[in-house]
Amino acid sequence: MNDRRIGPPLDRVDGRAKVLGQATYSAEVPAGSVAYGVIVGATISRGRVTAIDASEANAVPGVLAVLTHENAPRLPGAAEKKENARVVQLLQDASVAYDGQPVALVVADSLEAAQHAAALVRPTFEEEHAESRIEPVAGTAFVPKPSGPRPSSDSHRGDFDRAYEAADVRVAQRYTMPIENHNPMEPHATLAVWQGPDRLALYDATQWVFGVQQRAAQIFGIPPDNVRVVTKFVGGAFGCKGSAWSHVFLAAMGAKVTGRPVKLVLTRQQMFQSVGYRPQLVQEIALGARHDGTLVAVKHDVLSQTSRFDEFMEPAAYATRMLYACDNVRTSHRLVRIDASTPTFMRAPGESSGSYALESAMDELSYALGVDPLALRIKNYAERDLEEDKPYSSKTLRTCYEQGATRFGWTKRKRTPRATREGRMLVGWGMATATYPAHQNPASALARLQPDGTVLVQSGTMDIGTGTYTVMTQLAAEALGLPVERVRFELGDTTQPHAPIEAGSGTVSSVGSAVTTVATKLRDAVRTAASAEPTPDVYTSVARRGPIEVRHDEKEKDDRKRFSCHSFGAQFAEVRVDEDFGTVRVTRVVGAFAAGRILNAKTARSQLLGGMVWGIGMALLENTVRDEHSARVVTKDLADYHVPVHADVPDLEVIMVPDDDPHVNAIGAKGIGEIGLVGMGAAIANAVYHATGKRVRDLPITPEKLL
Ligand code: MOS
Numbered sequence: 001m002n003d004r005r006i007g008p009p010l011d012r013v014d015g016r017a018k019v020l021g022q023a024t025y026s027a028e029v030p031a032g033s034v035a036y037g038v039i040v041g042a043t044i045s046r047g048r049v050t051a052i053d054a055s056e057a058n059a060v061p062g063v064l065a066v067l068t069h070e071n072a073p074r075l076p077g078a079a080e081k082k083e084n085a086r087v088v089q090l091l092q093d094a095s096v097a098y099d100g101q102p103v104a105l106v107v108a109d110s111l112e113a114a115q116h117a118a119a120l121v122r123p124t125f126e127e128e129h130a131e132s133r134i135e136p137v138a139g140t141a142f143v144p145k146p147s148g149p150r151p152s153s154d155s156h157r158g159d160f161d162r163a164y165e166a167a168d169v170r171v172a173q174r175y176t177m178p179i180e181n182h183n184p185m186e187p188h189a190t191l192a193v194w195q196g197p198d199r200l201a202l203y204d205a206t207q208w209v210f211g212v213q214q215r216a217a218q219i220f221g222i223p224p225d226n227v228r229v230v231t232k233f234v235g236g237a238f239g240c241k242g243s244a245w246s247h248v249f250l251a252a253m254g255a256k257v258t259g260r261p262v263k264l265v266l267t268r269q270q271m272f273q274s275v276g277y278r279p280q281l282v283q284e285i286a287l288g289a290r291h292d293g294t295l296v297a298v299k300h301d302v303l304s305q306t307s308r309f310d311e312f313m314e315p316a317a318y319a320t321r322m323l324y325a326c327d328n329v330r331t332s333h334r335l336v337r338i339d340a341s342t343p344t345f346m347r348a349p350g351e352s353s354g355s356y357a358l359e360s361a362m363d364e365l366s367y368a369l370g371v372d373p374l375a376l377r378i379k380n381y382a383e384r385d386l387e388e389d390k391p392y393s394s395k396t397l398r399t400c401y402e403q404g405a406t407r408f409g410w411t412k413r414k415r416t417p418r419a420t421r422e423g424r425m426l427v428g429w430g431m432a433t434a435t436y437p438a439h440q441n442p443a444s445a446l447a448r449l450q451p452d453g454t455v456l457v458q459s460g461t462m463d464i465g466t467g468t469y470t471v472m473t474q475l476a477a478e479a480l481g482l483p484v485e486r487v488r489f490e491l492g493d494t495t496q497p498h499a500p501i502e503a504g505s506g507t508v509s510s511v512g513s514a515v516t517t518v519a520t521k522l523r524d525a526v527r528t529a530a531s532a533e534p535t536p537d538v539y540t541s542v543a544r545r546g547p548i549e550v551r552h553d554e555k556e557k558d559d560r561k562r563f564s565c566h567s568f569g570a571q572f573a574e575v576r577v578d579e580d581f582g583t584v585r586v587t588r589v590v591g592a593f594a595a596g597r598i599l600n601a602k603t604a605r606s607q608l609l610g611g612m613v614w615g616i617g618m619a620l621l622e623n624t625v626r627d628e629h630s631a632r633v634v635t636k637d638l639a640d641y642h643v644p645v646h647a648d649v650p651d652l653e654v655i656m657v658p659d660d661d662p663h664v665n666a667i668g669a670k671g672i673g674e675i676g677l678v679g680m681g682a683a684i685a686n687a688v689y690h691a692t693g694k695r696v697r698d699l700p701i702t703p704e705k706l707l
Contacts (some may be wrong), residue, residue, distance in 0.1 A: 005658040005668075007474060009602030010484060014233070014469045027189035027265045029203040034191070035064055036111040037254045037264035038118040039247060041100035041273060045130035045631035046308075046339040047602040049094040049123050056120040057106060058394065060196065062113035063256040066121060067105040069094050073253060077219040085215050087310040088246040088274075090253065096125065097308050098341040099632040100273025102246050107254040107262055119512075130339035133630035134305050141303060141334035144313040147174035147350070148439075153313060155321050155387065158328030160286075165296035167288025171365045175357040175432055177699045180270065180278040180617075181642055182346055186235025188245070188275055189265040198222045200252055202229045207242045207462050208501035213494045214254060215244045237464040239345035240275045242503045247274070254623030269636040276344025277624060279304045279314050282359035287365045288328075291380040295326040300358060302333045307342040311335065314343065316354030319435050320677075321387035322564065323358065324380040329387070339631045345503060347614060349672035351436050352681065356618070356699065359432035359682030364695065372413070373686065374405055374570075377403045377433055385564030393560060394661035396432070396594035397568035403655050404431075404592035408572040417693035423615055425576040426588075428691025432679035434569035438670035439506035440560065440594065444497035445514040447522040448549040453540035455480055457519065458490045461511040462502035463569040466673055467603030471508060472515050474599055475667065478518035481534055489515070497551065505567075508599060513555035513666045521550040563663045567670045569593035571615070573683040577691045582703030584688055586616050589652045591680070594659035596670035601656065608654045608676035615680020616644045620700050676700055 017023040026602060042049075054066040072091035081087050091099050096103070104121045108114035131137055146153040164170060191203040200220065206212050209229040217224040234241065251264035266275065276667040281304050288297035300317040317331035366373040378401060384391045405411070413429050419425040445459040457476045463469045472489040480487065490496065498513050526534045529542045542548070574588035591612050598604045621642035635641040654676075661668045681699060688706070689695045696705045 005597050006656055007349065008349060010470055010600055012467060012470045012603065014585065015410040023231050023277050025186055025235055026205040026231060027193060027263060029191050031191055031193055032231065033260055034108050035109060035258055035260040035262050037108045037251050037262045038114040039102045039250060039268060039270065040106065040118050040121045041127065042102035042103050044096055044127040046066055047096050047100045047125050047127040049096065050126050051124040052104060052124040054104065055204040057117040058243060060113055060117040060120065061116045062109035063106060064109065064260065065254065066102065066117065066556050067091055067257060068690040069252065073257065074134060075219055077221055080218060082218060086245060087241040088249060090249055090506045098273065100270060100341060104248060105254050107258050114499060124572050130631035132338055132340060132626040132628060133258055134282055134303060134336055134338065137336045137338060137689040138303060141336050144168065144311055144333055144335045146309055147313045147315040150318065152333065153333040156158040156330040157387065160297050160328045160330040163328035164286060164288040166293045167296050167367065169289050169368050170286070170372035171361055171368055172286040173361055173364060175283045175360055175696060175697045177281045177353055177356065179280050180346060180622045180654040181624050181641060182238040183638065184236030184238060184240070184279070186249060187266045187268065187271055188241065189263060190248045190251040191263045192255040193261040193539055199226045202227065202252065202687045204229055204231055205234055205241055206231050206244065207234070207237045207503055208463055208494060209460055209494045210498055211501055212244045212248060214598065216249065219249050220252065228572045229494045231462060234462060234464040238347045239349060239503060242345050242501055243276065243581055245275045247564045260313045268638065272624065272633045272636040274341050276342060278346035278349065279343035281316055281353050283316060285357050285361035287361050289369060291575060293369055293371050293376050295324055295380045296328060298324065298326045298329045300331045304335055304379035305338050305343065306335045306342065307340060308337050310342040311345045313349035314353060315356065319351050319354055320358050320506050322382060322385045323433060323435055325382040325386065326380065347437060348677045350620065351678045355432060355679045356681035356685065359679055359695065359702055360685055363430065363682065363686040363689065374401060374410060388564050390562065390564040393563035393565045393663035394596065394659055396657050396659040399657045400568055400592040400594050403657055404570040404572050407653060408654060409589040410572060416626065417690050424578055424580065426579055426691040428575050428577065428687040428689065430683045430686025431570065431572045432576045432686065433681035434571055434593065434675050435680035436505055436567045436675040438509060438565035438567060438664050440509040440665055441500035441506060442554050443499045444553045445511065445518040445547060446497050447518045447549045449522060449526065449539065449543050449547055451547060453543040454486045454488060455482060455522065456488050456490065457515055458496040458598055458629040459499045459511050459514060460493055461491045461507055463491060464502055466607060467600060470603055471599040472511065475512050475515050476519040479516050480523050482536055482539060486536065503671035508669045508671050512669060514552055516667050517554060518550055518552035521552060522548065527552055528648050560663055561663060561674040565664045565670065567593065567595035567672065567675045569675050569679065571610065571679040571683040573611035575684060575687040575691055577688060577706065581704035584593060584620055584701055586684060587650050590649060590655065591676060592655035592657055593672065593675055594657040595672045595675060596659050596661040596664055598656050598666040599669060603656050604656060604672050607672050609652055611674060611676020612652050612680055613644050613649050614677045616648055618681040618699060619684035623700050
C-alpha cells in the first residue's frame with residue numbers, strides 16, 4: 001500500500017508478547033510477600049451502616065486487616081473533589097449512596113482467605129428509599145456543567161420554535177436507552193506497593209497513569225513525584241478505566257495499614273456497581289422540514305442521570321448542533337440525581353447515544369417526507385460547522401455515503417417497510433450518519449539514539465488494546481527514516497514524558513504528534529552530528545559516538561482552533577426479523593469512515609470493527625437492569641448482561657475512506673477509537689423499522705417489543 005493516507009497494516013509490535021503470555025497486566029505484576037484485598041460492598045442503595053461485625057472475618061487464618069469506616073485511616077484528601085476526577089468512597093463515614101459501595105476491605109495472605117473473610121463481614125444497614133429511575137424525579141432536573149471544552153450544556157441558534165411551527169412536515173419523538181456497562185476482558189486491578197512512608201507505587205489497570213498519580217498524591221497527602229504509576233498492558237477499557245475509582249486507593253490504604261504490597265482485583269459483579277457506566281438517557285428530538293426535505297428546525301433535549309454526590313454528563317446532543325445544515329437548532333442537557341454510583345465515559349460518550357436518537361428521528365422524517373433516508377442526509381449536508389461558525393478541517397462524509405451505499409447496494413432498497421420477505425423473515429435496511437470529534441491534548445515525548453543504533457521513544461501514554469505501541473513505533477520510524485525493527489516505543493509509566501488520558505479517540509492525534517515531532521528532532525540532531533542525510537547506516541555510526549536524547553512538549557496548534565475538527569462516517573445495516581418470535585439478527589453491515597490519515601490499516605480496521613460490534617450490542621442486547629424497589633443492580637454478569645458474541649456478529653465490512661486533513665494536526669490523523677460505534681444503533685433500529693413497520697424507540701430492541 002503506497003497511499004500515505006492509509007498506513008501499512010503492520011502486525012502489532014506487542015502481539016507476540018501477548019500471545020506468549022509475556023505481556024504483564026496489572027494484576028500479574030510480581031511483588032514479594034504480596035497480600036490480597038477484597039472489597040465488601042453495600043447491599044443497599046441508600047442509607048447508612050449502623051453496625052459492622054468483623055469478628056468472624058478477623059478470625060479467619062491469614063487475615064491481616066479488616067478495614068471499615070470505624071477503623072480505616074482518615075484521609076482528608078478523599079473528600080476533595082478534583083476537576084475531572086471522581087468522588088470516591090474510602091470508608092471515611094457510615095453513609096451509603098449506591099449499591100456495592102465499599103463498606104469494608106479485607107486484606108489477607110491469600111486471595112482465598114480474603115474472599116472467605118469478606119463473606120463473613122456482617123454489616124447492618126439502615127435503608128432509605130432509593131430511586132433508580134429518571135422519570136419519577138424528572139422534576140428535579142438541573143443544568144449540568146458542560147462536558148469538555150464547550151461553552152454551555154445548552155445551545156441555540158436561530159429560532160427553533162418559529163421555524164418548527166412554520167415547517168411543512170414535523171417529527172417529534174422520544175427515545176430512551178438503559179444503562180450500559182463497560183465489560184473489558186481485564187477487570188479493574190491495582191497492585192499497591194509502599195516504598196517508605198510517603199512513596200507509593202501503583203500498578204493499575206488505567207487509561208491514564210498521570211491521572212491516577214495526581215489523585216493518589218492528593219488523597220494520601222504526598223507529592224505527586226512520590227507516586228509512580230505503571231501500566232504496561234490494559235485488556236480493554238472503553239472509558240471505565242479513565243478515572244481512578246475507590247478500589248485503587250483502598251488497595252493503597254490496605255497496603256499502608258498492613259505494610260505489605262496489596263493486590264486488589266474487582267470481580268465482574270463489582271464492575272457493574274462501582275466503576276462507572278453509560279447513564280440511562282431520555283432524548284426528545286423534534287425535526288421540522290420543508291416538503292423538499294430541507295431541514296428548517298432541529299431540537300434535541302437530553303435528560304440523564306448522575307449520582308447524589310458527583311456529576312457526570314453524557315453530552316448526547318453535542319453532535320446534533322453541527323451535523324446537518326439547519327439554521328434553527330436548539331439543544332439542552334439536564335441531569336437528575338438518583339441513588340446509583342456515578343456514570344462515566346463509555347465509548348463515544350454522547351455521540352453514540354445521541355446519534356441513536358437523532359438518526360432515528362431523521363429516519364422517521366424521511367418516511368414522513370417520502371424521501372430516501374440517505375437522500376435526506378445528503379440534502380442537508382453541512383458544508384461548514386454552523387454551530388461554531390467555522391469550516392471543517394476536512395470533511396469527506398459525502399464519499400463515505402457514496403462508497404458505503406454502493407458497497408451495500410443501497411439503491412436497490414425498497415421504499416416501503418415490510419416489503420421484503422424471505423421465508424419467515426422480514427428483511428430491512430437502515431442507515432445512519434456517524435461523527436466523532438477529533439480531540440487533541442498537549443503531550444510530550446522523548447527520543448534517544450541508543451549505542452546500538454536503535455532508537456528508544458517514550459511517552460507516558462497507554463495502549464488499551466487500541467494499537468498505541470504499534471502506531472507510535474510506525475510514526476517514529478517514518479519520521480526517523482529507520483525500519484520499524486530499529487525503533488522501540490515505551491509507554492505506561494509516570495517517569496516518562498507526560499501524556500494525556502488515553503480516551504476520546506485522542507491518543508494518535510495527541511501523542512502521535514509529539515512522537516513525530518520528537519523523532520524529527522532526533523533525525524535533525526543526527527544529521528547535524530554526521531553532517532550527512534541520516535540513513536540507517538548513519539544512525540549506526542553516529543550512535544557509536546554516544547547517545548543523543550531529545551525531548552518535545554507538544555502544545556495544541558493554534559491552527560486547528562480555526563477549524564471544526566471531526567471524523568465522519570456512514571453506517572448501513574441489514575436485519576432479518578422473525579415475526580413469530582420477534583428476534584432480530586443483524587445479517588450485513590457496511591461502515592465507511594473518513595477520519596483523516598489512517599496510520600495502520602490493520603489496527604484501525606480492528607478498532608472500527610469493535611465499535612460496530614458494540615453497536616449491535618447497543619441496538620439489540622445491552623441493558624443493565626436495576627431493581628425498581630431497591631435500586632440495586634440485577635444484571636451483574638455476562639450471563640444476564642448480554643454483549644454480542646460471535647454468533648451475533650455477521651461479516652462486517654469496513655471501508656476506510658482516504659481523508660486529507662491538512663489542519664487537524666501535524667500528522668493529519670483524527671482518531672478512530674470510537675466512531676465505529678456511532679450511528680450503528682440507529683442504523684440497526686432503522687433497519688428493524690424498514691423490516692417490520694414497527695418503530696421501537698426504546699433500546700435495546702428485544703423480542704417482546706416487536707411482538
Ligand atoms: Mo473512551 S469513552 O474516550 O475511553
